[in-house]
Amino acid sequence: MNLLGPAEIRDLADLLGVQPTKKLGQNFVVDGNTVRKIVKAAHVEAGDDVIEIGPGLGSLTLGLLEAGARVVAVEIDARLAAQLPRTVAEMAPESELIVVHEDALKVTELPIAPTRLVANLPYNISVPVLLHLLEHFDSLAAGVVMVQAEVGHRLAARPGSKIYGSPSVKAEWYGAWRIAGTVSRQVFWPVPNVDSVLVGFDRRGEPIGTLAERQATFALVDAAFGQRRKMLRQSLGQLLGGTEAASATLEAAGIAPTSRGESLTVHDFLAVARVQIAAAGK
Incomplete structure:
Protein backbone atom coordinates (compact mmCIF):
# COMPACT_ATOMS: atom_id res chain seq x y z
CA MET A 1 0.00 0.00 0.00
CA ASN A 2 1.21 3.52 -0.77
CA LEU A 3 1.17 5.90 2.18
CA LEU A 4 0.74 9.65 2.14
CA GLY A 5 3.83 11.74 1.47
CA PRO A 6 4.49 15.49 1.75
CA ALA A 7 2.96 16.30 -1.65
CA GLU A 8 -0.19 14.28 -1.03
CA ILE A 9 -0.61 15.78 2.45
CA ARG A 10 -0.37 19.33 1.13
CA ASP A 11 -2.71 18.56 -1.80
CA LEU A 12 -5.32 17.20 0.59
CA ALA A 13 -4.94 20.18 2.89
CA ASP A 14 -5.37 22.56 -0.04
CA LEU A 15 -8.41 20.63 -1.26
CA LEU A 16 -10.08 20.96 2.13
CA GLY A 17 -8.87 24.46 2.87
CA VAL A 18 -7.14 23.15 5.96
CA GLN A 19 -4.42 25.20 7.60
CA PRO A 20 -2.93 23.21 10.53
CA THR A 21 -3.77 24.99 13.78
CA LYS A 22 -1.89 25.09 17.06
CA LYS A 23 -5.24 25.21 18.89
CA LEU A 24 -6.09 21.70 17.69
CA GLY A 25 -2.49 20.51 17.97
CA GLN A 26 -2.39 19.65 14.28
CA ASN A 27 1.05 18.55 13.06
CA PHE A 28 0.63 16.05 10.26
CA VAL A 29 3.13 13.21 9.75
CA VAL A 30 4.41 13.32 6.16
CA ASP A 31 6.92 10.44 6.25
CA GLY A 32 5.83 6.89 5.48
CA ASN A 33 8.83 5.31 7.20
CA THR A 34 7.88 7.05 10.45
CA VAL A 35 4.31 5.81 10.11
CA ARG A 36 5.50 2.22 9.70
CA LYS A 37 7.89 2.70 12.64
CA ILE A 38 4.95 3.68 14.86
CA VAL A 39 2.82 0.75 13.68
CA LYS A 40 5.70 -1.67 14.27
CA ALA A 41 6.41 -0.25 17.74
CA ALA A 42 2.73 -0.75 18.62
CA HIS A 43 2.89 -4.43 17.54
CA VAL A 44 -0.22 -4.00 15.41
CA GLU A 45 -1.27 -7.22 13.71
CA ALA A 46 -3.94 -8.21 11.22
CA GLY A 47 -7.32 -8.39 12.90
CA ASP A 48 -6.51 -5.97 15.73
CA ASP A 49 -9.17 -3.44 16.67
CA VAL A 50 -7.34 -0.12 16.93
CA ILE A 51 -8.52 3.30 18.06
CA GLU A 52 -6.74 6.30 16.57
CA ILE A 53 -7.25 9.79 17.98
CA GLY A 54 -6.85 12.79 15.69
CA PRO A 55 -6.19 10.95 12.41
CA GLY A 56 -5.94 14.24 10.54
CA LEU A 57 -5.40 13.63 6.84
CA GLY A 58 -4.85 9.89 7.31
CA SER A 59 -1.10 9.26 7.34
CA LEU A 60 -1.09 6.93 10.34
CA THR A 61 -4.56 5.59 9.53
CA LEU A 62 -3.30 4.15 6.26
CA GLY A 63 -0.32 2.60 8.02
CA LEU A 64 -2.60 0.88 10.52
CA LEU A 65 -4.86 -0.37 7.75
CA GLU A 66 -1.82 -1.59 5.81
CA ALA A 67 -1.00 -3.80 8.80
CA GLY A 68 -4.48 -5.34 8.59
CA ALA A 69 -6.04 -3.62 11.58
CA ARG A 70 -9.65 -2.51 11.82
CA VAL A 71 -9.52 1.16 12.75
CA VAL A 72 -11.97 3.44 14.53
CA ALA A 73 -10.70 6.99 14.05
CA VAL A 74 -11.96 9.79 16.29
CA GLU A 75 -11.64 13.21 14.64
CA ILE A 76 -12.94 16.54 15.96
CA ASP A 77 -12.45 18.51 12.72
CA ALA A 78 -15.53 18.04 10.51
CA ARG A 79 -13.62 18.56 7.23
CA LEU A 80 -11.01 15.95 8.13
CA ALA A 81 -13.63 13.50 9.43
CA ALA A 82 -15.54 13.75 6.15
CA GLN A 83 -12.46 13.38 3.93
CA LEU A 84 -10.80 10.43 5.67
CA PRO A 85 -13.22 7.73 4.38
CA ARG A 86 -12.74 9.10 0.85
CA THR A 87 -8.97 8.95 1.14
CA VAL A 88 -9.11 5.39 2.47
CA ALA A 89 -11.61 4.30 -0.20
CA GLU A 90 -9.17 5.50 -2.86
CA MET A 91 -5.90 4.23 -1.35
CA ALA A 92 -7.01 1.18 0.67
CA PRO A 93 -10.45 0.18 -0.64
CA GLU A 94 -10.61 -3.23 1.07
CA SER A 95 -9.80 -1.87 4.51
CA GLU A 96 -12.11 -1.54 7.51
CA LEU A 97 -12.42 2.01 8.81
CA ILE A 98 -14.97 3.66 11.08
CA VAL A 99 -14.78 7.43 11.52
CA VAL A 100 -16.29 9.04 14.60
CA HIS A 101 -16.68 12.82 14.33
CA GLU A 102 -16.37 13.75 17.99
CA ASP A 103 -14.20 15.31 20.67
CA ALA A 104 -12.04 12.48 22.01
CA LEU A 105 -12.44 13.86 25.54
CA LYS A 106 -16.20 13.28 25.30
CA VAL A 107 -16.24 9.82 23.73
CA THR A 108 -17.47 7.12 26.11
CA GLU A 109 -18.82 4.60 23.59
CA LEU A 110 -17.53 3.30 20.27
CA PRO A 111 -18.91 0.98 17.55
CA ILE A 112 -16.14 -1.53 18.36
CA ALA A 113 -14.24 -2.39 21.54
CA PRO A 114 -10.67 -1.31 20.70
CA THR A 115 -7.82 -3.42 22.05
CA ARG A 116 -5.01 -1.07 21.00
CA LEU A 117 -4.52 2.69 20.98
CA VAL A 118 -2.18 4.06 18.31
CA ALA A 119 -2.15 7.80 17.70
CA ASN A 120 -0.26 10.98 17.05
CA LEU A 121 -1.93 12.79 19.93
CA PRO A 122 -2.57 16.53 19.88
CA TYR A 123 0.13 17.83 22.22
CA ASN A 124 -2.12 20.19 24.15
CA ILE A 125 -4.48 17.46 25.38
CA SER A 126 -2.37 14.29 25.24
CA VAL A 127 -2.45 13.34 28.95
CA PRO A 128 -6.17 14.11 29.49
CA VAL A 129 -7.06 12.10 26.37
CA LEU A 130 -4.96 9.12 27.47
CA LEU A 131 -6.46 9.02 30.95
CA HIS A 132 -9.98 9.50 29.58
CA LEU A 133 -9.66 6.60 27.16
CA LEU A 134 -8.11 4.27 29.74
CA GLU A 135 -10.89 5.13 32.18
CA HIS A 136 -13.74 4.51 29.76
CA PHE A 137 -12.45 1.64 27.59
CA ASP A 138 -11.45 -1.40 29.62
CA SER A 139 -10.84 -3.27 26.36
CA LEU A 140 -7.66 -1.24 25.69
CA ALA A 141 -4.83 -3.63 26.46
CA ALA A 142 -1.84 -1.83 24.96
CA GLY A 143 -0.79 0.97 22.69
CA VAL A 144 1.78 3.45 21.44
CA VAL A 145 1.20 7.17 21.18
CA MET A 146 3.33 9.99 19.86
CA VAL A 147 3.49 12.92 22.25
CA GLN A 148 5.68 15.89 23.12
CA ALA A 149 8.99 14.55 24.46
CA GLU A 150 8.63 16.30 27.82
CA VAL A 151 5.19 14.77 28.34
CA GLY A 152 6.31 11.33 27.22
CA HIS A 153 9.20 11.23 29.68
CA ARG A 154 6.87 12.32 32.48
CA LEU A 155 4.45 9.52 31.68
CA ALA A 156 7.26 6.95 31.81
CA ALA A 157 9.04 8.49 34.84
CA ARG A 158 9.65 6.47 37.98
CA PRO A 159 9.43 7.60 41.65
CA GLY A 160 12.34 9.73 42.80
CA SER A 161 12.83 11.38 39.42
CA LYS A 162 12.61 15.15 39.12
CA ILE A 163 10.08 14.76 36.30
CA TYR A 164 7.94 12.23 38.18
CA GLY A 165 4.58 13.79 38.86
CA SER A 166 0.82 13.54 38.65
CA PRO A 167 0.73 12.16 35.06
CA SER A 168 3.31 9.50 36.03
CA VAL A 169 1.26 8.21 38.96
CA LYS A 170 -2.11 8.33 37.20
CA ALA A 171 -0.70 6.53 34.17
CA GLU A 172 0.82 3.88 36.43
CA TRP A 173 -2.65 3.16 37.83
CA TYR A 174 -3.54 1.60 34.49
CA GLY A 175 -0.32 -0.19 33.61
CA ALA A 176 3.37 -0.06 32.71
CA TRP A 177 4.75 2.74 30.52
CA ARG A 178 7.94 3.03 28.49
CA ILE A 179 9.66 5.22 25.92
CA ALA A 180 9.28 3.28 22.67
CA GLY A 181 11.23 5.53 20.33
CA THR A 182 12.06 9.05 19.22
CA VAL A 183 10.70 11.00 16.28
CA SER A 184 12.41 13.72 14.25
CA ARG A 185 10.75 17.11 14.00
CA GLN A 186 11.32 16.99 10.25
CA VAL A 187 8.69 14.29 9.63
CA PHE A 188 5.88 16.72 10.48
CA TRP A 189 4.07 19.44 8.58
CA PRO A 190 4.23 22.04 9.89
CA VAL A 191 7.50 21.36 11.73
CA PRO A 192 6.80 21.69 15.48
CA ASN A 193 9.07 23.64 17.82
CA VAL A 194 9.27 20.72 20.26
CA ASP A 195 10.68 17.20 20.14
CA SER A 196 8.48 14.13 20.08
CA VAL A 197 8.71 10.59 21.45
CA LEU A 198 6.74 7.40 21.19
CA VAL A 199 5.34 6.18 24.50
CA GLY A 200 4.14 2.62 24.85
CA PHE A 201 1.95 1.07 27.53
CA ASP A 202 0.70 -2.33 28.55
CA ARG A 203 -2.42 -2.42 30.70
CA ARG A 204 -2.60 -4.36 33.94
CA GLY A 205 -4.53 -7.61 33.79
CA GLU A 206 -6.73 -6.51 36.70
CA PRO A 207 -7.41 -3.02 38.11
CA ILE A 208 -5.44 -2.30 41.29
CA GLY A 209 -8.45 -0.69 42.95
CA THR A 210 -12.12 0.20 42.70
CA LEU A 211 -13.62 3.28 41.06
CA ALA A 212 -13.98 4.99 44.46
CA GLU A 213 -10.38 4.12 45.32
CA ARG A 214 -9.14 5.48 42.01
CA LEU A 240 -7.29 14.94 55.04
CA GLY A 241 -8.55 17.31 57.72
CA GLY A 242 -5.42 19.13 58.83
CA THR A 243 -1.75 18.41 59.38
CA GLU A 244 -2.23 16.14 62.38
CA ALA A 245 -4.99 14.13 60.72
CA ALA A 246 -2.90 13.84 57.56
CA SER A 247 0.07 12.56 59.58
CA ALA A 248 -2.11 9.94 61.26
CA THR A 249 -3.56 8.79 57.93
CA LEU A 250 -0.14 8.55 56.34
CA GLU A 251 1.32 6.62 59.27
CA ALA A 252 -1.63 4.21 59.19
CA ALA A 253 -0.84 3.59 55.51
CA GLY A 254 2.82 2.96 56.28
CA ILE A 255 3.99 6.24 54.74
CA ALA A 256 6.27 8.68 56.56
CA PRO A 257 4.44 12.03 56.97
CA THR A 258 7.68 13.80 56.08
CA SER A 259 7.79 12.14 52.65
CA ARG A 260 7.05 14.05 49.47
CA GLY A 261 4.82 12.98 46.61
CA GLU A 262 7.71 12.30 44.25
CA SER A 263 8.85 9.37 46.39
CA LEU A 264 5.52 7.49 46.37
CA THR A 265 4.35 4.85 43.91
CA VAL A 266 0.74 4.57 42.84
CA HIS A 267 0.39 1.70 45.32
CA ASP A 268 1.55 4.00 48.12
CA PHE A 269 -1.05 6.61 47.20
CA LEU A 270 -3.67 3.86 47.01
CA ALA A 271 -2.75 2.71 50.52
CA VAL A 272 -3.36 6.24 51.82
CA ALA A 273 -6.66 6.42 49.94
CA ARG A 274 -7.84 3.17 51.48
CA VAL A 275 -7.10 4.44 54.99
CA GLN A 276 -8.94 7.66 54.14
CA ILE A 277 -11.97 5.78 52.78
CA ALA A 278 -12.06 3.41 55.77
CA ALA A 279 -11.96 6.34 58.20
CA ALA A 280 -14.77 8.11 56.34
CA GLY A 281 -16.91 4.99 56.53
CA LYS A 282 -16.74 4.69 60.31
Whole structure:
Protein backbone atom coordinates (compact mmCIF):
# COMPACT_ATOMS: atom_id res chain seq x y z
CA MET A 1 0.00 0.00 0.00
CA ASN A 2 1.21 3.52 -0.77
CA LEU A 3 1.17 5.90 2.18
CA LEU A 4 0.74 9.65 2.14
CA GLY A 5 3.83 11.74 1.47
CA PRO A 6 4.49 15.49 1.75
CA ALA A 7 2.96 16.30 -1.65
CA GLU A 8 -0.19 14.28 -1.03
CA ILE A 9 -0.61 15.78 2.45
CA ARG A 10 -0.37 19.33 1.13
CA ASP A 11 -2.71 18.56 -1.80
CA LEU A 12 -5.32 17.20 0.59
CA ALA A 13 -4.94 20.18 2.89
CA ASP A 14 -5.37 22.56 -0.04
CA LEU A 15 -8.41 20.63 -1.26
CA LEU A 16 -10.08 20.96 2.13
CA GLY A 17 -8.87 24.46 2.87
CA VAL A 18 -7.14 23.15 5.96
CA GLN A 19 -4.42 25.20 7.60
CA PRO A 20 -2.93 23.21 10.53
CA THR A 21 -3.77 24.99 13.78
CA LYS A 22 -1.89 25.09 17.06
CA LYS A 23 -5.24 25.21 18.89
CA LEU A 24 -6.09 21.70 17.69
CA GLY A 25 -2.49 20.51 17.97
CA GLN A 26 -2.39 19.65 14.28
CA ASN A 27 1.05 18.55 13.06
CA PHE A 28 0.63 16.05 10.26
CA VAL A 29 3.13 13.21 9.75
CA VAL A 30 4.41 13.32 6.16
CA ASP A 31 6.92 10.44 6.25
CA GLY A 32 5.83 6.89 5.48
CA ASN A 33 8.83 5.31 7.20
CA THR A 34 7.88 7.05 10.45
CA VAL A 35 4.31 5.81 10.11
CA ARG A 36 5.50 2.22 9.70
CA LYS A 37 7.89 2.70 12.64
CA ILE A 38 4.95 3.68 14.86
CA VAL A 39 2.82 0.75 13.68
CA LYS A 40 5.70 -1.67 14.27
CA ALA A 41 6.41 -0.25 17.74
CA ALA A 42 2.73 -0.75 18.62
CA HIS A 43 2.89 -4.43 17.54
CA VAL A 44 -0.22 -4.00 15.41
CA GLU A 45 -1.27 -7.22 13.71
CA ALA A 46 -3.94 -8.21 11.22
CA GLY A 47 -7.32 -8.39 12.90
CA ASP A 48 -6.51 -5.97 15.73
CA ASP A 49 -9.17 -3.44 16.67
CA VAL A 50 -7.34 -0.12 16.93
CA ILE A 51 -8.52 3.30 18.06
CA GLU A 52 -6.74 6.30 16.57
CA ILE A 53 -7.25 9.79 17.98
CA GLY A 54 -6.85 12.79 15.69
CA PRO A 55 -6.19 10.95 12.41
CA GLY A 56 -5.94 14.24 10.54
CA LEU A 57 -5.40 13.63 6.84
CA GLY A 58 -4.85 9.89 7.31
CA SER A 59 -1.10 9.26 7.34
CA LEU A 60 -1.09 6.93 10.34
CA THR A 61 -4.56 5.59 9.53
CA LEU A 62 -3.30 4.15 6.26
CA GLY A 63 -0.32 2.60 8.02
CA LEU A 64 -2.60 0.88 10.52
CA LEU A 65 -4.86 -0.37 7.75
CA GLU A 66 -1.82 -1.59 5.81
CA ALA A 67 -1.00 -3.80 8.80
CA GLY A 68 -4.48 -5.34 8.59
CA ALA A 69 -6.04 -3.62 11.58
CA ARG A 70 -9.65 -2.51 11.82
CA VAL A 71 -9.52 1.16 12.75
CA VAL A 72 -11.97 3.44 14.53
CA ALA A 73 -10.70 6.99 14.05
CA VAL A 74 -11.96 9.79 16.29
CA GLU A 75 -11.64 13.21 14.64
CA ILE A 76 -12.94 16.54 15.96
CA ASP A 77 -12.45 18.51 12.72
CA ALA A 78 -15.53 18.04 10.51
CA ARG A 79 -13.62 18.56 7.23
CA LEU A 80 -11.01 15.95 8.13
CA ALA A 81 -13.63 13.50 9.43
CA ALA A 82 -15.54 13.75 6.15
CA GLN A 83 -12.46 13.38 3.93
CA LEU A 84 -10.80 10.43 5.67
CA PRO A 85 -13.22 7.73 4.38
CA ARG A 86 -12.74 9.10 0.85
CA THR A 87 -8.97 8.95 1.14
CA VAL A 88 -9.11 5.39 2.47
CA ALA A 89 -11.61 4.30 -0.20
CA GLU A 90 -9.17 5.50 -2.86
CA MET A 91 -5.90 4.23 -1.35
CA ALA A 92 -7.01 1.18 0.67
CA PRO A 93 -10.45 0.18 -0.64
CA GLU A 94 -10.61 -3.23 1.07
CA SER A 95 -9.80 -1.87 4.51
CA GLU A 96 -12.11 -1.54 7.51
CA LEU A 97 -12.42 2.01 8.81
CA ILE A 98 -14.97 3.66 11.08
CA VAL A 99 -14.78 7.43 11.52
CA VAL A 100 -16.29 9.04 14.60
CA HIS A 101 -16.68 12.82 14.33
CA GLU A 102 -16.37 13.75 17.99
CA ASP A 103 -14.20 15.31 20.67
CA ALA A 104 -12.04 12.48 22.01
CA LEU A 105 -12.44 13.86 25.54
CA LYS A 106 -16.20 13.28 25.30
CA VAL A 107 -16.24 9.82 23.73
CA THR A 108 -17.47 7.12 26.11
CA GLU A 109 -18.82 4.60 23.59
CA LEU A 110 -17.53 3.30 20.27
CA PRO A 111 -18.91 0.98 17.55
CA ILE A 112 -16.14 -1.53 18.36
CA ALA A 113 -14.24 -2.39 21.54
CA PRO A 114 -10.67 -1.31 20.70
CA THR A 115 -7.82 -3.42 22.05
CA ARG A 116 -5.01 -1.07 21.00
CA LEU A 117 -4.52 2.69 20.98
CA VAL A 118 -2.18 4.06 18.31
CA ALA A 119 -2.15 7.80 17.70
CA ASN A 120 -0.26 10.98 17.05
CA LEU A 121 -1.93 12.79 19.93
CA PRO A 122 -2.57 16.53 19.88
CA TYR A 123 0.13 17.83 22.22
CA ASN A 124 -2.12 20.19 24.15
CA ILE A 125 -4.48 17.46 25.38
CA SER A 126 -2.37 14.29 25.24
CA VAL A 127 -2.45 13.34 28.95
CA PRO A 128 -6.17 14.11 29.49
CA VAL A 129 -7.06 12.10 26.37
CA LEU A 130 -4.96 9.12 27.47
CA LEU A 131 -6.46 9.02 30.95
CA HIS A 132 -9.98 9.50 29.58
CA LEU A 133 -9.66 6.60 27.16
CA LEU A 134 -8.11 4.27 29.74
CA GLU A 135 -10.89 5.13 32.18
CA HIS A 136 -13.74 4.51 29.76
CA PHE A 137 -12.45 1.64 27.59
CA ASP A 138 -11.45 -1.40 29.62
CA SER A 139 -10.84 -3.27 26.36
CA LEU A 140 -7.66 -1.24 25.69
CA ALA A 141 -4.83 -3.63 26.46
CA ALA A 142 -1.84 -1.83 24.96
CA GLY A 143 -0.79 0.97 22.69
CA VAL A 144 1.78 3.45 21.44
CA VAL A 145 1.20 7.17 21.18
CA MET A 146 3.33 9.99 19.86
CA VAL A 147 3.49 12.92 22.25
CA GLN A 148 5.68 15.89 23.12
CA ALA A 149 8.99 14.55 24.46
CA GLU A 150 8.63 16.30 27.82
CA VAL A 151 5.19 14.77 28.34
CA GLY A 152 6.31 11.33 27.22
CA HIS A 153 9.20 11.23 29.68
CA ARG A 154 6.87 12.32 32.48
CA LEU A 155 4.45 9.52 31.68
CA ALA A 156 7.26 6.95 31.81
CA ALA A 157 9.04 8.49 34.84
CA ARG A 158 9.65 6.47 37.98
CA PRO A 159 9.43 7.60 41.65
CA GLY A 160 12.34 9.73 42.80
CA SER A 161 12.83 11.38 39.42
CA LYS A 162 12.61 15.15 39.12
CA ILE A 163 10.08 14.76 36.30
CA TYR A 164 7.94 12.23 38.18
CA GLY A 165 4.58 13.79 38.86
CA SER A 166 0.82 13.54 38.65
CA PRO A 167 0.73 12.16 35.06
CA SER A 168 3.31 9.50 36.03
CA VAL A 169 1.26 8.21 38.96
CA LYS A 170 -2.11 8.33 37.20
CA ALA A 171 -0.70 6.53 34.17
CA GLU A 172 0.82 3.88 36.43
CA TRP A 173 -2.65 3.16 37.83
CA TYR A 174 -3.54 1.60 34.49
CA GLY A 175 -0.32 -0.19 33.61
CA ALA A 176 3.37 -0.06 32.71
CA TRP A 177 4.75 2.74 30.52
CA ARG A 178 7.94 3.03 28.49
CA ILE A 179 9.66 5.22 25.92
CA ALA A 180 9.28 3.28 22.67
CA GLY A 181 11.23 5.53 20.33
CA THR A 182 12.06 9.05 19.22
CA VAL A 183 10.70 11.00 16.28
CA SER A 184 12.41 13.72 14.25
CA ARG A 185 10.75 17.11 14.00
CA GLN A 186 11.32 16.99 10.25
CA VAL A 187 8.69 14.29 9.63
CA PHE A 188 5.88 16.72 10.48
CA TRP A 189 4.07 19.44 8.58
CA PRO A 190 4.23 22.04 9.89
CA VAL A 191 7.50 21.36 11.73
CA PRO A 192 6.80 21.69 15.48
CA ASN A 193 9.07 23.64 17.82
CA VAL A 194 9.27 20.72 20.26
CA ASP A 195 10.68 17.20 20.14
CA SER A 196 8.48 14.13 20.08
CA VAL A 197 8.71 10.59 21.45
CA LEU A 198 6.74 7.40 21.19
CA VAL A 199 5.34 6.18 24.50
CA GLY A 200 4.14 2.62 24.85
CA PHE A 201 1.95 1.07 27.53
CA ASP A 202 0.70 -2.33 28.55
CA ARG A 203 -2.42 -2.42 30.70
CA ARG A 204 -2.60 -4.36 33.94
CA GLY A 205 -4.53 -7.61 33.79
CA GLU A 206 -6.73 -6.51 36.70
CA PRO A 207 -7.41 -3.02 38.11
CA ILE A 208 -5.44 -2.30 41.29
CA GLY A 209 -8.45 -0.69 42.95
CA THR A 210 -12.12 0.20 42.70
CA LEU A 211 -13.62 3.28 41.06
CA ALA A 212 -13.98 4.99 44.46
CA GLU A 213 -10.38 4.12 45.32
CA ARG A 214 -9.14 5.48 42.01
CA GLN A 215 -11.00 8.75 42.50
CA ALA A 216 -9.64 9.12 46.03
CA THR A 217 -6.13 8.20 44.91
CA PHE A 218 -6.15 10.72 42.07
CA ALA A 219 -7.36 13.47 44.43
CA LEU A 220 -4.44 12.70 46.75
CA VAL A 221 -2.04 12.73 43.81
CA ASP A 222 -3.29 16.13 42.66
CA ALA A 223 -2.92 17.56 46.17
CA ALA A 224 0.54 16.09 46.68
CA PHE A 225 1.96 17.39 43.41
CA GLY A 226 0.07 20.66 43.60
CA GLN A 227 2.55 21.51 46.37
CA ARG A 228 5.30 19.03 45.51
CA ARG A 229 8.01 20.78 47.56
CA LYS A 230 6.05 20.36 50.76
CA MET A 231 5.99 17.29 52.98
CA LEU A 232 2.90 15.14 52.54
CA ARG A 233 1.54 15.99 55.98
CA GLN A 234 1.32 19.58 54.71
CA SER A 235 0.34 19.10 51.07
CA LEU A 236 -2.40 16.63 52.02
CA GLY A 237 -3.51 18.54 55.10
CA GLN A 238 -6.47 20.31 53.52
CA LEU A 239 -7.72 17.10 51.92
CA LEU A 240 -7.29 14.94 55.04
CA GLY A 241 -8.55 17.31 57.72
CA GLY A 242 -5.42 19.13 58.83
CA THR A 243 -1.75 18.41 59.38
CA GLU A 244 -2.23 16.14 62.38
CA ALA A 245 -4.99 14.13 60.72
CA ALA A 246 -2.90 13.84 57.56
CA SER A 247 0.07 12.56 59.58
CA ALA A 248 -2.11 9.94 61.26
CA THR A 249 -3.56 8.79 57.93
CA LEU A 250 -0.14 8.55 56.34
CA GLU A 251 1.32 6.62 59.27
CA ALA A 252 -1.63 4.21 59.19
CA ALA A 253 -0.84 3.59 55.51
CA GLY A 254 2.82 2.96 56.28
CA ILE A 255 3.99 6.24 54.74
CA ALA A 256 6.27 8.68 56.56
CA PRO A 257 4.44 12.03 56.97
CA THR A 258 7.68 13.80 56.08
CA SER A 259 7.79 12.14 52.65
CA ARG A 260 7.05 14.05 49.47
CA GLY A 261 4.82 12.98 46.61
CA GLU A 262 7.71 12.30 44.25
CA SER A 263 8.85 9.37 46.39
CA LEU A 264 5.52 7.49 46.37
CA THR A 265 4.35 4.85 43.91
CA VAL A 266 0.74 4.57 42.84
CA HIS A 267 0.39 1.70 45.32
CA ASP A 268 1.55 4.00 48.12
CA PHE A 269 -1.05 6.61 47.20
CA LEU A 270 -3.67 3.86 47.01
CA ALA A 271 -2.75 2.71 50.52
CA VAL A 272 -3.36 6.24 51.82
CA ALA A 273 -6.66 6.42 49.94
CA ARG A 274 -7.84 3.17 51.48
CA VAL A 275 -7.10 4.44 54.99
CA GLN A 276 -8.94 7.66 54.14
CA ILE A 277 -11.97 5.78 52.78
CA ALA A 278 -12.06 3.41 55.77
CA ALA A 279 -11.96 6.34 58.20
CA ALA A 280 -14.77 8.11 56.34
CA GLY A 281 -16.91 4.99 56.53
CA LYS A 282 -16.74 4.69 60.31
